[in-house]
Amino acid sequence: MDMSLSLSTLGTASLTLAMAVCVYAMVAGILGARRRDARLQTSARYAAVAVFMAMTTAVLTMQTALLTDDFSVQYVANTSRLASPTWVKVVTMWAALEGSILLWAWLASGYAALAAFVSPNNALRNWALVILNAVSAFFISVNALVANPFTLVPNPPLDGPGPNALLQNHWMMAVHPVLMYLGFVGLTVPFAFAMAALITKRPGSEWMQQTRAWSITGWGFLGIAKIAGGWWSYEVLGWGGYWAWDPVENVSFLPWLTATAFIHSVQVQERRRMLKAWNLLLIILTFALTILGTFIIRSGIVSSVHAFGDGPVGPYFLAFFLLITLGAFGLLAWRWDQVRDRGELDAIVSREGTFLLGNVLFLAMAFAVLLGTLFPLFVEAVSGDKVTVGAPFFNQVSLPIWLGLFALMGIGPLLPWRKANHQKLIHNLSWMVASAILAAVLAYIFGVRKVYPLWTVAFAAYNFASIALLLDAGVRPRMKATGRGFWPVLGQYAQESRRRFGSIIVHFSVIIMALGVAGSGGYRVDEQVRVDLGGTVALDGNYRLEVVDRFMEQTPARISAGVIVNVFNGNRQVATLRPRINAFGADQQPVPTPDVLYTAWQDIYLSVAGTVSPDQDFVVLRVVQSPLVAWIWVGAVIMGIGTVYCLLPKRRLVPEPARQTALAGS
Amino acid sequence: MDSAKRSADAATPSSTPSSTTPATTSSSASASSAAVNDPGHEGADNTSRKAITRLLWLIALVGGLAGLFVFGITRDPNRRDNIDSVLTGRPLPAFSMPLFDRYHENYGEVLEFTANSSTSTPTGQPMIINFWASWCGPCKDEAPVLERTHRRHGDDVLVLGVNTQDRNQDNARAFLSEYNLTFPNGIDENSRIGINYGIFGLPETFFVAADGTLLYKHAGAVTQAVIDEQLERMLPQ
Numbered sequence: 001m002d003m004s005l006s007l008s009t010l011g012t013a014s015l016t017l018a019m020a021v022c023v024y025a026m027v028a029g030i031l032g033a034r035r036r037d038a039r040l041q042t043s044a045r046y047a048a049v050a051v052f053m054a055m056t057t058a059v060l061t062m063q064t065a066l067l068t069d070d071f072s073v074q075y076v077a078n079t080s081r082l083a084s085p086t087w088v089k090v091v092t093m094w095a096a097l098e099g100s101i102l103l104w105a106w107l108a109s110g111y112a113a114l115a116a117f118v119s120p121n122n123a124l125r126n127w128a129l130v131i132l133n134a135v136s137a138f139f140i141s142v143n144a145l146v147a148n149p150f151t152l153v154p155n156p157p158l159d160g161p162g163p164n165a166l167l168q169n170h171w172m173m174a175v176h177p178v179l180m181y182l183g184f185v186g187l188t189v190p191f192a193f194a195m196a197a198l199i200t201k202r203p204g205s206e207w208m209q210q211t212r213a214w215s216i217t218g219w220g221f222l223g224i225a226k227i228a229g230g231w232w233s234y235e236v237l238g239w240g241g242y243w244a245w246d247p248v249e250n251v252s253f254l255p256w257l258t259a260t261a262f263i264h265s266v267q268v269q270e271r272r273r274m275l276k277a278w279n280l281l282l283i284i285l286t287f288a289l290t291i292l293g294t295f296i297i298r299s300g301i302v303s304s305v306h307a308f309g310d311g312p313v314g315p316y317f318l319a320f321f322l323l324i325t326l327g328a329f330g331l332l333a334w335r336w337d338q339v340r341d342r343g344e345l346d347a348i349v350s351r352e353g354t355f356l357l358g359n360v361l362f363l364a365m366a367f368a369v370l371l372g373t374l375f376p377l378f379v380e381a382v383s384g385d386k387v388t389v390g391a392p393f394f395n396q397v398s399l400p401i402w403l404g405l406f407a408l409m410g411i412g413p414l415l416p417w418r419k420a421n422h423q424k425l426i427h428n429l430s431w432m433v434a435s436a437i438l439a440a441v442l443a444y445i446f447g448v449r450k451v452y453p454l455w456t457v458a459f460a461a462y463n464f465a466s467i468a469l470l471l472d473a474g475v476r477p478r479m480k481a482t483g484r485g486f487w488p489v490l491g492q493y494a495q496e497s498r499r500r501f502g503s504i505i506v507h508f509s510v511i512i513m514a515l516g517v518a519g520s521g522g523y524r525v526d527e528q529v530r531v532d533l534g535g536t537v538a539l540d541g542n543y544r545l546e547v548v549d550r551f552m553e554q555t556p557a558r559i560s561a562g563v564i565v566n567v568f569n570g571n572r573q574v575a576t577l578r579p580r581i582n583a584f585g586a587d588q589q590p591v592p593t594p595d596v597l598y599t600a601w602q603d604i605y606l607s608v609a610g611t612v613s614p615d616q617d618f619v620v621l622r623v624v625q626s627p628l629v630a631w632i633w634v635g636a637v638i639m640g641i642g643t644v645y646c647l648l649p650k651r652r653l654v655p656e657p658a659r660q661t662a663l664a665g666s
Numbered sequence: 667m668d669s670a671k672r673s674a675d676a677a678t679p680s681s682t683p684s685s686t687t688p689a690t691t692s693s694s695a696s697a698s699s700a701a702v703n704d705p706g707h708e709g710a711d712n713t714s715r716k717a718i719t720r721l722l723w724l725i726a727l728v729g730g731l732a733g734l735f736v737f738g739i740t741r742d743p744n745r746r747d748n749i750d751s752v753l754t755g756r757p758l759p760a761f762s763m764p765l766f767d768r769y770h771e772n773y774g775e776v777l778e779f780t781a782n783s784s785t786s787t788p789t790g791q792p793m794i795i796n797f798w799a800s801w802c803g804p805c806k807d808e809a810p811v812l813e814r815t816h817r818r819h820g821d822d823v824l825v826l827g828v829n830t831q832d833r834n835q836d837n838a839r840a841f842l843s844e845y846n847l848t849f850p851n852g853i854d855e856n857s858r859i860g861i862n863y864g865i866f867g868l869p870e871t872f873f874v875a876a877d878g879t880l881l882y883k884h885a886g887a888v889t890q891a892v893i894d895e896q897l898e899r900m901l902p903q
Contacts, residue, residue, distance in 0.1 A: 295735070299738070301735065301738030301739055302738070314739050315739060318732070318735050318736070318739065322728060325724075325728045325731075326724070330724055333717060333720035333721050334717050334720075334721065336716075336717065337713055337716075374734070377734060377737070377738050380737075380741075381733075381738075610856055
């Protein structure tokens with residue numbers, strides 16, 4: 001037997017060590033809290049860091065195995081390949097189940113370690129760490145017990161099949177899962193502090209003020225991750241769309257919906273000391289839905305086009321989901337009398353009133369999406385019949401809810417807390433409604449005749465007017481008071497009210513994205529054309545395609561065959577697109593790589609449909625023209641900027657020169 | 667400091683009945699079980715009865731969900747994907763399919779299937795049409811089953827393989843040699859047949875009556891049990 005340390009052994013050992021230390025951290029944390037033993041509590045905090053270090057070793061071991069093509073490690077043998085470029089080998093770590101869990105466990109342990117050292121030392125920290133370590137322990141144990149990526153292959157193959165071709169096809173696949181997990185893991189921190197608040201009977205606002213940055217970070221990552229996934233789908237799958245209401249998409253949408261409700265309703269608790277129980281409920285729900293989603297995706301209980309397959313981890317995730325729902329909701333139910341609100345809503349027409357209504361709408365949408373996703377399973381369990389719930393149901397349910405949310409999004413930030421001044425409300429609303437009507441009429445004249453796109457345009461104008469009114473209300477009094485011009489005052493306002501300004505940026509981005517969805521959803525043209533080489537095709541709006549030639553391309557990792565197409569707008573050539581079909585390795589199904597001309601008003605999207613071969617003098621192309629679809633991607637970037645802006649630390653209020661004098665004086 | 671001020675005013679709203687349990691004010695570390703066993707004051711009975719009712723509701727709800735999910739993971743994954751074909755009970759679309767070289771001697775170069783003619787299937791017998799590709803894992807599992815069926819029942823049933831969505835024919839030929847498939851296999855050029863038959867994954871197997879109508883479509887690898895069950899329907903006793 002070879003006695004040298006193999007990567008397989010090192011990896012398994014790191015996982016086992018991480019698991020053991022993690023369990024120790026939990027036990028030490030619980031004992032430390034019950035006995036009020038500061039030394040045990042400190043030990044638990046250092047143990048959380050040790051878990052992270054052990055997990056980091058495991059991750060580095062996996063990376064070494066992937067980069068050195070060590071096929072004696074099971075995961076490498078199953079999912080990697082000699083010919084893959086280096087970046088693909090790195091991201092292969094999260095291209096399949098075992099590695100994804102490893103990434104998740106690593107990030108979870110990293111957040112636990114970070115929380116152990118940045119959280120203020122108070123009653124909540126200790127229990128929150130116990131919960132965070134428990135969550136890490138679950139994920140590490142999935143790796144250590146049921147899906148060990150480091151299992152030794154006794155007779156290693158010379159090469160492996162490589163990761164799923166669709167994942168090798170686009171760099172976004174390197175980013176999307178990481179963002180997703182950062183979102184999930186980020187939202188685990190407020191969950192852990194919420195549980196700590198319930199356990200220690202301190203259900204005030206402390207837990208959520210301490211985790212505000214974590215919540216917004218997690219929420220931001222989750223939202224960006226969803227859109228990144230949509231963009232990947234658009235760039236890679238060849239159907240020219242980005243969202244299909246597939247079960248896998250739906251279940252990862254659910255925690256985003258409840259998290260969005262949460263980041264709004266915590267503000268009501270912060271200001272009005274209301275909705276305490278509601279906020280606890282939302283954060284528990286968010287975390288539970290994260291685990292439920294992972295269970296649904298990984299167990300394959302609902303048919304989906306996303307091929308994750310029937311993994312061995314399904315029952316394991318189900319057990320964890322049941323444990324969380326029973327444990328966390330059970331504790332909340334037990335403590336209900338202590339967390340229930342005593343205060344009452346003064347008036348529905350107030351900031352908190354709109355936040356509450358918005359919350360109801362977000363939850364209604366989450367419920368409808370969950371129901372639609374699980375309905376086929378339910379019917380089959382009851383009657384044995386097969387049904388499918390498709391996009392029409394989800395669109396019909398969610399579009400009116402979105403419109404309701406847009407209506408609230410415009411008016412909510414303009415209303416004061418407690419009770420609105422009716423005169424002011426009517427003044428603001430009349431500006432906003434007038435803008436909406438004007439925009440809708442203009443859109444109608446320019447040819448927008450479909451109901452939902454018209455409504456979206458109307459609500460977009462309504463919301464832009466709302467943002468203008470908000471800025472006006474923030475800037476005008478300051479201009480009067482200081483006598484300075486608009487721009488310097490706006491800059492100062494933006495720096496002083498970072499949360500307010502950040503939220504305005506995020507709401508603006510939501511409207512931009514809504515317009516993108518309305519345009520591309522309502523007015524997409526999708527056709528399949530057969531073109532002879534050298535031939536041309538006329539498209540909608542002055543565009544024309546000219547098929548120039550075929551081409552072949554070979555890199556060590558793939559063979560591609562494609563078509564060179566010139567795109568003309570009028571008589572001007574605006575782009576040359578090269579859609580192609582790729583084959584990665586011998587055992588995989590070929591996948592298309594569409595090519596897209598991005599423009600502000602509409603995308604021209606080409607995908608090769610059918611074969612490209614030397615003895616064939618025609619090609620079949622799928623041509624999709626999507627108006628405004630680029631607005632979604634731009635909107636996502638703006639949303640990210642707004643989220644970061646919310647999180648930036650407040651500028652010191654003392655002006656720089658004054659501070660320096662003060663320092664010099666001291 | 668901003669955060670210190672906040673947590674100070676956050677601690678005050680223990681305005682609410684958390685003060686019923688004396689432990690709260692003094693200790694952060696009071697274990698949850700202490701509160702559970704010792705609610706303390708009068709009216710506590712009532713409170714804990716309400717809490718128990720709430721817990722029972724929760725357990726019922728979670729139990730229902732758990733039942734649904736356990737059903738979900740324990741059912742046969744093949745059954746999950748077997749959505750009835752819309753073609754069931756109807757004549758299948760006609761096709762003409764070039765066969766691989768190795769079958770030319772016994773079955774000719776091209777196999778014609780015209781369900782609408784009076785003779786229906788090519789040999790006037792019931793058929794099993796199997797769609798496969800060389801890259802598809804479950805196709806490898808079912809290949810021996812199909813070959814065995816052909817050897818046992820080849821006189822009564824025409825077993826037909828359709829190679830579809832394969833990248834090149836060399837892979838397909840290697841597959842045929844590896845499993846030594848003696849029933850006729852042909853090439854689905856440009857995936858035409860697959861599209862006409864509405865396949866959405868591989869493998870899929872169509873069981874066809876002698877008159878050319880579809881009896882049953884199976885998604886996923888076929889097993890001997892599935893084939894035996896269908897043969898009973900297809901063959902006169």
